[in-house]
Amino acid sequence: MCGIVGILGREPVAMRLVEALRRLEYRGYDSAGIAVLENGVLKRVRAAGKLRNLVQKLSDADLQSTIGIGHTRWATHGGPSEANAHPHIAGRVAIVHNGIIENFKELREQLQHRGIQPESDTDTEIVAHLINVALEEGATPKEAVLSVLEELRGAFAFAIIFEGHDNLMIGARRGSPLAVGHGEGEMMLGSDAIALAPFTSRITYLEDGDVVFLTREGFEILDGERRHVIRPMQFTQAASLLVDKGGYKHFMAKEMHEQPDVLGHTMSEYLDFANGRVRLPELPVDLKALGRMTITACGTAFYAGMVGKYWLEQLARLPVEVDVASEFRYREAPLDAGGLSLVISQSGETADTLAALRYCKARGQKVAAVVNVPESTIARESDVVLRTFAGPEIGVASTKAFTCQLVVLAAFALAVARERGHVDAEREQELVRALQQVPRLVVQALEQEEKVAKVAHELAHASDILYLGRGINYPLALEGALKFKEISYIHAEGYAAGELKHGPIALIDEKVPVVVIAPRDALFEKTVSNMEEVAARGAKIVLITDEAGAMEHGAKAFETITVPAADPFISPLLYAIPVQLLAYHAAVFLGTDVDQPRNLAKSVTVE
Ligand code: AGP
Numbered sequence: 001m002c003g004i005v006g007i008l009g010r011e012p013v014a015m016r017l018v019e020a021l022r023r024l025e026y027r028g029y030d031s032a033g034i035a036v037l038e039n040g041v042l043k044r045v046r047a048a049g050k051l052r053n054l055v056q057k058l059s060d061a062d063l064q065s066t067i068g069i070g071h072t073r074w075a076t077h078g079g080p081s082e083a084n085a086h087p088h089i090a091g092r093v094a095i096v097h098n099g100i101i102e103n104f105k106e107l108r109e110q111l112q113h114r115g116i117q118p119e120s121d122t123d124t125e126i127v128a129h130l131i132n133v134a135l136e137e138g139a140t141p142k143e144a145v146l147s148v149l150e151e152l153r154g155a156f157a158f159a160i161i162f163e164g165h166d167n168l169m170i171g172a173r174r175g176s177p178l179a180v181g182h183g184e185g186e187m188m189l190g191s192d193a194i195a196l197a198p199f200t201s202r203i204t205y206l207e208d209g210d211v212v213f214l215t216r217e218g219f220e221i222l223d224g225e226r227r228h229v230i231r232p233m234q235f236t237q238a239a240s241l242l243v244d245k246g247g248y249k250h251f252m253a254k255e256m257h258e259q260p261d262v263l264g265h266t267m268s269e270y271l272d273f274a275n276g277r278v279r280l281p282e283l284p285v286d287l288k289a290l291g292r293m294t295i296t297a298c299g300t301a302f303y304a305g306m307v308g309k310y311w312l313e314q315l316a317r318l319p320v321e322v323d324v325a326s327e328f329r330y331r332e333a334p335l336d337a338g339g340l341s342l343v344i345s346q347s348g349e350t351a352d353t354l355a356a357l358r359y360c361k362a363r364g365q366k367v368a369a370v371v372n373v374p375e376s377t378i379a380r381e382s383d384v385v386l387r388t389f390a391g392p393e394i395g396v397a398s399t400k401a402f403t404c405q406l407v408v409l410a411a412f413a414l415a416v417a418r419e420r421g422h423v424d425a426e427r428e429q430e431l432v433r434a435l436q437q438v439p440r441l442v443v444q445a446l447e448q449e450e451k452v453a454k455v456a457h458e459l460a461h462a463s464d465i466l467y468l469g470r471g472i473n474y475p476l477a478l479e480g481a482l483k484f485k486e487i488s489y490i491h492a493e494g495y496a497a498g499e500l501k502h503g504p505i506a507l508i509d510e511k512v513p514v515v516v517i518a519p520r521d522a523l524f525e526k527t528v529s530n531m532e533e534v535a536a537r538g539a540k541i542v543l544i545t546d547e548a549g550a551m552e553h554g555a556k557a558f559e560t561i562t563v564p565a566a567d568p569f570i571s572p573l574l575y576a577i578p579v580q581l582l583a584y585h586a587a588v589f590l591g592t593d594v595d596q597p598r599n600l601a602k603s604v605t606v607e
Contacts, residue, residue: 002086002098002265003029003072004178006159006189007199008169008214014045014063017070020188020195022051029072030080034058035087035094036068037166042094046085067166069159069189071096074265074389078121078274088125091132092163097124098191099156099176100264100273102436107151121274127152131160142213145170146226149211155260155439159189169214173206175260175443177246180204180212180219182233187214192246193236204233205247208443250594252395252487256580257446259400260439263573265389266404270411273436276429280415284366284383285340287419292319294335294365296328296356297344298604300398300482304370304405305344306475307572311413315431316420325352329359337364342412345369346393346401347603348376357381370408372401386412395595396602397487399580402479403442406573410435434567438574441564445577448561449585452578455542455559456585462490462513466504466534467579468497469517470527476517476572480579487587487597497530510538513558515582517575520548521568528553544578 003024007013017034032054033046045061047053051072071086078084086096101107104123111118111129118125127148134144141162155175162168171178171189181188181196181203189212190196193203206212209224210231223229234247248254272279293312295305302324309320321333325343335341341360345353348371357367357378369382372390379385388404414431417423423431459465465484469477478494485492495504497516508514514534518527524545535541535556543549543557546565554560561578563571587594 002074003191003195004069004096004098004157004159004189005191005195006069006096006161006169006171007067007186008167008188008216009066009183009186010216011066012064013066013068014058016199017068018051018055018058019198020190021070021072023194023197024072024191025051029074031073031082031085032071033085033087034068034070035089035161036063036065037161037163038063038065040163040166042089042092042161042163044087044089044094046082048080048082048085067161067169069094069096069161069169074268084120084122086124088120088122088128090125090128092135093128093132093160095124095128095131095158095160097127097156097158099261100154100268100436100439101127101152101156102154102440103152105274127158135162141165141168141170145172146211153440155264155443157191167215171206171212171214173210174208175439176264177258177261178206180206180214186216187219189214197236201236202233203236203247204231206231208447249588250395252397252399252584252594255393255395255400256577256584258391259403259577260442262390262400262404263407263442264439266407267411267435267438269387269389270408271432271435273432276432278411278414278418278428278432280411281384281386283340283368285338287416288421290318290340291336292321293340293342294328294333294360295320295322295342295344296325296353298325298350298352300402300479301344301346301353301405303475303479303482304402304409305342306478307406307472308342308409308413310472311410312416315413315423316417317422318416318420325350325356328356335360335363335365339365341365341367343367343369343378343382344405345376345378346372346388346390346398346405348373348378349603350378351604354378354381370405372404394602396597396600397483397583403573403576406576407435407438410569431569434570437566438570441566441570441574442577444564445574448578449581452561452581453585455561456582457589458559459513459542459582460488460490460586460589462511464507464512465490465492465515466507466512467492467494467515467517468500468527468530469494470497470523472568472572473517473519473575476575476579479576480515480517480582483579483583484586486600487583487592487594488590489592489598490586497527500530500533505533505537508534508537508539510540513540513542515542515544515579517544517579518549519563519568519571519575520546520552520565521571524549528556531556544575
């Protein structure tokens with residue numbers, strides 16, 4: 001994901017901005033740049049490639065300014081180039097941005113109708129122009145930013161400076177992280193505490209919807225409702241580490257809330273938003289001739305693979321077998337030489353999954369790996385690596401890596417479906433557009449956290465819990481049950497909703513809560529009848545559905561948790577959020593070790 005930084009200082013900022021950007025290199029990038037107010041005029045230096053290229057250019061530009069912004073860019077809209085590198089400047093406005101503006105095409109058309117022709121392919125430059133137009137129309141910088149933010153759809157974090165205002169910097173966040181740094185007579189903005197660690201350990205983390213107005217003397221924050229708010233200042237003792245909790249109580253909480261940001265980063269690797277197309281590395285097999293493929297993984301990664309099976313079989317009409325890696329090689333699956341196997345692993349070191357990979361390769365299969373650690377053993381031994389860009393995942397319970405795996409699998413299924421002639425360009429654009437909305441919709445799903453926590457506190461008293469799902473949401477029932485059991489230590493089981501009457505319903509009584517995952521889709525009514533079967537036997541139902549589902553059948557549930565309505569294609573990505581939050585808040589309520597649950601390791605490197 002991109003990294004942003006801003007310094008409103010008392011000494012020259014150019015090299016201080018570079019130092020902060022160096023702390024953000026771990027996020028991955030392909031270009032970088034800074035912009036400063038030099039004698040009241042915006043000056044910008046950018047370079048493609050690594051920071052050393054930017055430093056080389058800066059050595060020739062004698063910048064003495066004490067106010068500036070900086071950015072490391074991971075290409076989303078528009079390829080990795082100097083022209084697309086941030087900061088972007090329009091008139092009197094310079095801006096750096098982390099995230100994805102979904103409606104940038106219509107906003108760009110609005111500007112073109114006003115005779116404004118952006119220079120770059122980026123969504124960010126559009127925002128700079130919109131703010132500059134508002135300034136030209138007489139708005140103050142504060143008014144201009146607040147009005148433009150209302151027009152934007154998507155997830156973002158911004159840092160913005162203005163010609164003629166050398167004691168003002170504005171920041172805003174919706175879905176992508178942004179922190180305020182408190183210096184001595186100076187203030188900063190950064191994507192996280194690590195970026196600001198060289199200058200301060202006093203950090204204020206902004207919340208979604210916040211807009212912050214900085215001067216050297218202080219700052220004010222408006223929340224999403226534009227009310228003045230106070231956010232706590234914290235001392236980040238962990239800033240020296242590569243990863244810190246970012247102001248959250250647990251790594252798992254931070255990682256759940258990073259999902260809008262890292263999902264945007266991961267999808268920008270595989271989706272061309274401007275043209276509504278998917279772009280995947282070349283696969284070393286003839287996809288049209290492929291008769292079937294296998295997917296192998298463990299735990300949460302296995303459940304991601306199950307979702308991938310639904311997508312591949314429904315979209316690409318490709319038969320898929322999904323196995324837990326610890327079983328796969330013992331069933332002696334007949335594998336065709338030249339066939340394709342997919343392995344999924346966050347750590348890239350899981351012994352069972354690595355053994356499955358080697359089993360496939362020994363039988364002449366080509367192996368593609370969905371991994372979060374590109375230098376891992378599984379990545380190194382695969383023929384094709386399909387990276388997730390979740391960033392370091394510290395919590396043992398996998399959250400952001402899971403949803404990023406789903407993004408990669410969705411893109412993979414789309415690419416295979418297109419290659420096999422089952423998805424045309426129009427359908428591809430529809431599905432890419434649906435995926436593009438995921439960061440924003442995940443922000444909305446996370447906004448239900450307070451309600452979900454209340455439900456979780458109820459569930460925390462149970463000894464046994466069932467999770468039910470149908471179709472593509474059946475793997476979500478399994479994942480929800482795994483999340484719950486592995487960090488709260490309460491027995492939880494996931495079932496295909498239709499399977500209940502074949503035995504598990506014997507478990508049901510008023511002491512056994514049942515979590516039902518059911519968007520208002522084609523299978524909803526069938527799942528509701530399963531829900532009624534268990535309710536009739538006294539079970540407390542927690543229904544996770546969308547507004548339409550809640551309107552129709554919420555009354556039958558003990559509790560209803562709503563998820564934003566969305567294309568069924570992306571529902572697994574959204575329904576993962578409440579099941580993660582349920583597990584997390586039950587565990588916090590019970591006082592278990594959320595990040596390091598008993599008996600578990602983050603990466604199981606033994607068979
Ligand atoms: C998930 O919350 C668990 N920590 C566990 O099931 C994990 O998904 C599994 O061990 C696989 O790990 P990997 O993705 O690193 O291969």
